[in-house]
Amino acid sequence: MQIIVKNVSYRYDQNGYEKSNWILHQVNVTIPSHSFVSIVGHTGSGKSTLAKLIKGLILPSAGRIDISEQEKSHCNDKANIHNKVGLVFQYPEHQLFEMTVLDDIAFGPKQLGWSMETISEKTEQVTKALGLKRETLNQSPFHLSGGEKRKAALAGVMVMDPEVLILDEPAAGLDPVSRRNLMQLIESWRKTARKTVILITHHMDDALAYSDEIIVMNKGKVLYQLSPNQLFLEHEDELIKMDLDIPDQVKLLNKLNRRLAKSIKVDSLKEEHIFEKIAEYYKKNEVTYDS
Known part of the structure; x- marks a missing residue:
């Protein structure tokens, strides 16, 4: 499922006209189907705002977002976008609330009226993909390790079978080994399920290791959308000036x-x-x- 962001601008104060209110300015990006694309930039660059727009949680102040391969899904078609795009915020384990891991994973599908057979099938698929052990499912999510909590929270989004999965700093707070293991599991799931992943991260190593393309944002604008080779070999000086790690x-x-x-x-x-x-x-x- 391809995503096309066309001339999108956004301001939080929709009634204001001050230039400082604008968070995004004339953003144009295309994210191909089944690709892995990273979005990098400092805090305040507009990364998370762009993610919320693609998810449909907020609407552009100007421009449009088309999401589909065969039919265009306009930015005001929130229901359609919500079903196609999954968004995982930083520290998703803070959103765990059910008595068991299984109940937490199944919460979303139950709200949509899925059959127990379908929920069981999808749960088995995502827990296997994320390396969650079967015995973990009947445990309280609050008794798991930090990495296991993160996997359980991710499973609750992935079980909805989104075509696009947006991850906002999914490995925040994890040690290097746990971070690498989690990223490898996500990439393996993407390839096997033929999904699109959008990674918002400040870890340039992760952006390099997994991305087909990297989008660099600064002050609400897209500066580059390039392959890792092009970006790091041809624009090192510009990245350093923005205090982005190489x-x-x-x-x-x-x-x-x-x-x-x-x-x-x-x-x-x-x-x-x-x-x-x-x-x-x-x-x-x-x-x-x-x-």
């Missing part, structure tokens, strides 16, 4: 290429690939440095 392996590669007489060419920015290419370069070339 993954360590990219900093190493770019620093070497500024000093080497002949640049090291890479097809991927994953650590193992970059280190392999650096090793190959040093073996095949007599390395000289510019003064």
